Amino acid sequence: MLTLNLSIVFLLIVVNGFFAMAEIALVASRNARLQPLAEAGNPGAQAALELKANPSRLLATVQIGVTVIAILSGTFGEATLGDPLQRHLESHEGLLARYAHVISMAVVVVGIAYFSLILGELVPKRIALLHPERIATALARAMRTFARAGAPIEWFLSTSTDLVLRLVPLRHEGAAPVTDEEISFMLREGAATGHIHQAETAIVEMALRLGDRRASAVMTPRTQ
Known part of the structure; x- marks a missing residue:
């Protein structure tokens, strides 16, 4: 049972890495390299250009995915990994038994946070920076499908963001020209x-x- 729970937590971290990798790859990829691929009929490049044309939608999609995964991994990890560790610590005498709950929570939270940062953020993002166009074309269609599935939530988040930005005295100047x-x-x-x-x-x-x-x-x- 412990192996299954660890596998589920690991899977959630990998899914988080998928969103992180897709975000950086799409942001770092160049339209000049994606456009010829799209014109040649590459569906991944076409999906990547579609997502890059609407960055607000892309950011909302990634944020939804990352937030949901973070909540699931934290909640599931604490419930399935923290309790067995706490019971194991309580079987010992002394400070371990007295602070079993605090120690078990700290170990689970720090462990999940560490592997989430390494496997779910830093490593995927670094890989995406090395091969942005290749990864963008490989992951764009899956991201577009997720974006369409979460369209109502994305619309609500984007609308809320726009309302907040209206309160901030910032002027939208559009895309900066190439000098x-x-x-x-x-x-x-x-x-x-x-x-x-x-x-x-x-x-x-x-x-x-x-x-x-x-x-x-x-x-x-x-x-x-």
Whole structure:
């Protein structure tokens, strides 16, 4: 019975890792890499672009999943793992028996929290950062299905969030435009990894600088 209970807690932590991995992969993935896959008929890429187009829906979906899993793992773990440990401690004499309840709860809570952080958060997120597009296309359809199933709850949470944000004096400015500096940085990053040739980087950077120059600066007088 103890093995079954531990397996259920482990399964809940893995499900939490699924949501964490999907969230980071979808946020970190680039539309420029997903779009060609979607145009080629990849259903995972199409679902990923659909979720990325509505970030509020994505965040609500992830938050619902993570919150439900956290409640279930904590409640189930305390009920099924804490009680046997408490009874075991009470069979001993001294401080262990006196503080059996506190010790058992502390061990269960700390244990579940530790494995939830490692297996349910940090490891999945780091994997997602290493291969964002691959993982996003693999998990997006499952996330979209979950989002559709929890649509009423998501709508309620999103509406409540919007109402709270209206009370905060923040101005929505939309998507920030890509600047010349960002393009140059991406070019240099691509050149450093070998995906873009140095000559191509130099040509594009010169073309970007050309827009800041006056025409007279490159004109040759007729007398010459």
